[in-house]
Amino acid sequence: MAETYDLIIIGGGAAGFTAGIYAARDRCQALLLERVAAGGQVLNCEHIENYPGFPDGVAGYTLGPLLQQQAMKLGLGVGLTDVDAVRLEGEVKVLQTGNGEVRAHALIIATGSSFTQLGVPGEETFLGRGVSHCAACDGAMFMEQPVAVIGGGDAALDEALYLTQYASQVTIVHRRDTLRACQLLQERAQANQKLTFRWNTVVRAIEGKEVIQRLQIEDVKTGERSALDVAGVFPYLGLTPNTQFLNGLVPLNARGQIITDLWMRTAVPGVLAAGDVRGDSARQLVSAAGDGATAGLAAVRYLQTGQWRE
Numbered sequence: 001m002a003e004t005y006d007l008i009i010i011g012g013g014a015a016g017f018t019a020g021i022y023a024a025r026d027r028c029q030a031l032l033l034e035r036v037a038a039g040g041q042v043l044n045c046e047h048i049e050n051y052p053g054f055p056d057g058v059a060g061y062t063l064g065p066l067l068q069q070q071a072m073k074l075g076l077g078v079g080l081t082d083v084d085a086v087r088l089e090g091e092v093k094v095l096q097t098g099n100g101e102v103r104a105h106a107l108i109i110a111t112g113s114s115f116t117q118l119g120v121p122g123e124e125t126f127l128g129r130g131v132s133h134c135a136a137c138d139g140a141m142f143m144e145q146p147v148a149v150i151g152g153g154d155a156a157l158d159e160a161l162y163l164t165q166y167a168s169q170v171t172i173v174h175r176r177d178t179l180r181a182c183q184l185l186q187e188r189a190q191a192n193q194k195l196t197f198r199w200n201t202v203v204r205a206i207e208g209k210e211v212i213q214r215l216q217i218e219d220v221k222t223g224e225r226s227a228l229d230v231a232g233v234f235p236y237l238g239l240t241p242n243t244q245f246l247n248g249l250v251p252l253n254a255r256g257q258i259i260t261d262l263w264m265r266t267a268v269p270g271v272l273a274a275g276d277v278r279g280d281s282a283r284q285l286v287s288a289a290g291d292g293a294t295a296g297l298a299a300v301r302y303l304q305t306g307q308w309r310e
């Protein structure tokens, strides 16, 4: 039978690694499982200027590996594998992974969320070949070419502003006539000559031969369709929580996010959730790290006392 850890953490973002730091400092035998790379969504953040302690900001690709280094230095084990399913055997949590089964007495789910898809023809065909969710990774490929950013929140404006360094023109296609992004980003966007807006507009198709050539867009008020010539598309429509693999293990809210109390505890003894994957999260780096700290402390308390709710 596979080894039984005190604690397994699923997800190597700010929430997961912070939980790991707290658990490791309490000499908990803890293992973190991550399917892609250390850092999670932070790797998509070109420049983070609202994480405390970095007066000049910090690049996501710098912060991500630092989170892992710090946690491992304190004794956290880290494995690179996907967790496909979780089941309970009494109080033991059994995880089915790409590398076989692992077991633990306590579990912290810190799996974050993934970009919501546009769901239009051409999106899958051109994913990674013109459709991108990472301006920092792919922006330079569109030097002096027109690109479109889809969405109206912080991530959309942040990424659109970044892309103006490279692209000849950045068009923000937004289905409403107002933005959700914070005021500072809106002011920066309005002041940028390379940015234009297509309000009340949705994308119906992404078209091209070898590469993307145009979007088919529709005005949602008039129903009028037209073509927008672009070489790249960056959709930022929001995020879908990564909870599908749990198959009903813990209760979710209507958005598919995990329901927790203020100590990050779910309804199942020994199972906690932290960061963007849970309901009521502010969906920021600092709040994800805060959730991770709380979850790490609560998990250790459960392991030491066997008590779930006092």
Ligand SMILES: Cc1cc2nc3c(=O)[nH]c(=O)nc-3n(C[C@H](O)[C@H](O)[C@H](O)COP(=O)(O)OP(=O)(O)OC[C@H]3O[C@@H](n4cnc5c(N)ncnc54)[C@H](O)[C@@H]3O)c2cc1C
Pocket (backbone or CB within 6 Å): 010, 011, 012, 013, 014, 015, 016, 033, 034, 035, 036, 037, 038, 039, 040, 041, 042, 044, 045, 047, 048, 049, 050, 051, 081, 082, 083, 084, 110, 111, 112, 113, 155, 158, 159, 242, 245, 274, 275, 276, 277, 283, 284, 285, 286, 288
């Ligand atoms: C473009 C963009 C810009 C942003 N800019 C900022 C900013 O400037 N400031 C700020 O504070 N916040 C920003 N955010 C939000 C911030 O990045 C997130 O709130 C934060 O990273 C969430 O951390 P997390 O640990 O909860 O989840 P994540 O960082 O999403 O980490 C979850 C991890 O779990 C892994 N995982 C998922 N499912 C499985 C599985 N089944 N098995 C194994 N591993 C799994 C994923 O691969 C991922 O690495 C931005 C987000 C985006 C998308």
